[in-house]
Amino acid sequence: MTAARPAVELLVGLRPVTAVEPVLRALSRFATLRARDPGLPPPDARIATSTDARGLREALHDDAVPVAVALHDGEEPPAEVAARAAAFLVARRPEAPGIPLLGAPVVAWPEPSIDAAAHPPLPPLVRRRWRRLLGLPDQFVVVLGFDPATPLGDRAVASALATCEAAAVRGRWTLVALALGTPLVTDASTARRLGLRDDCEVAVSAPASAAAAARALALDERRSARLGAAARHVVEQVHDVVPSARAVARRLGILAPERPGNVLHARLAELGTPEGAPAAMRAVAACEPFLSLASVADTTR
Amino acid sequence: MTRHPDLDPSSVDALRDSLGLQPPTSNGETPVDEHPAAVAAAPSRTDRLRERVKVRARPAADAVLERIAARVLQHIRGPLGDELRADVRRLEGEIGSLRARVEAFAPVIASLDEIARATDALHALSANQELMKAELGSFHRTLDDFGRAIAPAAGLEGVPARFSELRERVNAIDRELRRLLTSEAAAATSPGAEPSTPAIAEPFRASGFDYVGFEGRFRGDPTAVLEELGRRYAELLASHQPVVDIGCGRGELLESLSARGIAGIGVEPDVGMAAEARSRGLEVHATGALEFLSAADPGSFGAITAIHVAEHLDLETLVSFIELAASRLRPGGVLVLETPNPASLVVLGNSYVMDPTHVWPLHPALVTFLCERAGFRDVELRFHSPAEAYHLPLLREGPDEPEWVGTVNAAFRRLNESLYGPQEYAAIATTPPADQTDR
The missing domain is CATH 3.40.50.2000 (Glycogen Phosphorylase B;)
Structure with missing residues (x-):
């Protein structure tokens, strides 16, 4: 049985969404994106493609569903958005690599980008x-x-x-x-x-x-x-746009956060090491002190 | 190894077509991917030379190796027991069958790979589609908002109405121009003469206010208004001819009545509008109502209509007008006074106060009183156009519903009545019959 894919609701405004498209396409690997539809059950997260997106104000006051907001070209979010958004998405360009400092975490996606x-x-x-x-x-x-x-x-x-x-x-x-x-x-x-x-x-x-x-x-x-x-x-x-999409998904809580243990298991899986194989057990045992430290750091954060 | 996603057969065929090449005679071999690190250490020329020597020497070396292998095998076979050889053969068989099974699974694995790629593509497509849907939805809502924001101001609720309003505006300017020319000409011919100032026309001319344009925009579609007036009064007026329409404008109502075979006379203080009405073959007098009625013989008319005129008159003029009307109607004749209903608060707070030429709101009871005092016998009030669109919706009533629903609905009905009642009413006052006139 496969687990239900998390649903992400799109809030769109008057600004063109072209710039955000690549990161949204990549995000569709981890979640089902859907247009705003009051007839559907509440989504797991929301993404506003601009600060003038319709329904953003109501969405920001819905504490149960985190909202990520895309910012365009050095735009500064309105105070209410800055205070309540769970994350901001900004384009990162080689010629302008600066990322704004905002109250919420900022996820930068590359522009231009590719999967x-x-x-x-x-x-x-x-x-x-x-x-x-x-x-x-x-x-x-x-x-x-x-x-x-x-x-x-x-x-x-x-x-x-x-x-x-x-x-x-x-x-x-x-x-x-x-x-x-x-x-x-x-x-x-x-x-x-x-x-x-x-x-x-x-x-x-x-x-x-x-x-x-x-x-x-x-x-x-x-x-x-x-x-x-x-x-x-x-x-x-x-x-590569996929890491940015993965980061967005983690910020919105629809993907498990990347912890050292996850990284180790991912690398072992990439090498084709079966779970419980002696090599995997030895690797986990060798990393154990560091993994424990990381989990302590997580709980005290 | 699976095929590279950018090398699917159709795109490779397209590439081959672009380059004008023929497909190769395939032997089914697939290249083996190698790690980029292996390529980074690419062989040098010396290495390649060494490789070529190796290739050349390989047949001879192979023969030597085969001989050595045969000798080694001979040495190994000797000590091996039959049982061990049987095990080896069995294992070889199992390996063979396992290999066959793995090979059988190869296409499945390849197709799973394809499915995974297709799923990714499908997700991307669906993301795009949802994004487009969201964008379209937002666009629709924006258009709706935009339409709502500008429609009342720009008149986009009905383009024909807007055109009609513009036409009216042009006509108004034209009339004003002609009036100015006429008065200039009159002043030139008789310098000492006072221009005539019809009593009823005065409020319409206040501050150069464009009443025709105002009415065109806010009173509604003229055709629809005319149809409604015909529906309301044609039957009544048919039996009370001739009809005098006070403030007849360009004679639309008269024309409508004429089409139904009802004879009518118009009275319109605006010279330009009266001229327009006359040009349509209607009998229209360019004068004020009081002047016209004063000059007429008593008992001359079957009916007098004043549609949305009374509220523009001050009390003194209104009283004089109603009294004159009562005297100029024949016995059993009717006076139709249609005016906004100030008892409906939505009217008083909106359309009534919006018109700056309105003098005073006329409550139905006041109009009834004035008519009766002027000598009319029966005064019937007919209420029209309830503001139903504004009505507070009633709760569902029924035997299973709680008792308070009825109480709330009764309160809502009272509110609907006083807030959103009929928007206009007509006082239809009838003069006494001939045998009772003097009583």
């Missing part, structure tokens, strides 16, 4: 084998947003980025390319916007020579492997 788990990385060796298997050219470089662009339909772009040797990309596909661990050439403004460094996560090139730079990168196996791995790493650390 990194939806695009697992492919190292160069695996790309090569897929290319061979799928009958794609062995030397295969994708150019998007630069001239001459590879003629690809939208449907084929992700597959092309997943299998190519290297790519020169700017625009909306850049984050997908980074998440897939594609050795990437991009222009300076894109790199700046995404907080990427030349020769650390990407190769920065002038637009006119981006395609040639990508072809050169494809020939340099060591460099392309290093850039691809670093690109994936920066996406996981900076642009």
